[in-house]
Amino acid sequence: MPVTLRLGPDGATRTGTVSQGLAALAREAVEILGGDDGALLRECSRPECTQVYLDRSRGHRREWCAMKTCGNRVKAAAYRARQHAAQD
Ligand SMILES: [Zn+2]
Incomplete structure (x- = not known):
């Protein structure tokens, strides 16, 4: 029924x-x-973030749920890590 x-x-x-x-x-x-959207489902690459998003970018190379938040944070952290490594 x-x-x-x-x-x-x-x-x-x-x-x-x-x-x-x-x-x-x-x-x-x-x-x-x-469905089609399921293939676009991604999990944010920032380890602390559990957001999922639909990757509709060209080439499907999006890594973050949002560039403004997670993307910038990860890039800033990577930059600091490189600076630190250069000083050692
Ligand atoms: Zn995120």
Whole structure:
């Protein structure tokens, strides 16, 4: 039995069980992840960051969830590390 949610004069009526509803949601999520967008799903390269994003950049070479935040932080850290190494 398909899960449906219907808004009527008596309020919302639902057919099917809650677990069926969750299963339907899970199927939808899998379709998103398995679709064209799923192939673009990336995790931010900054270790402290757990953001995921869709890489729609040309060549799919984007590394950060956002250049303004994570990209700049990682680049600044790498720059400091190089400066430090040069002094030793
Ligand atoms: Zn990030």
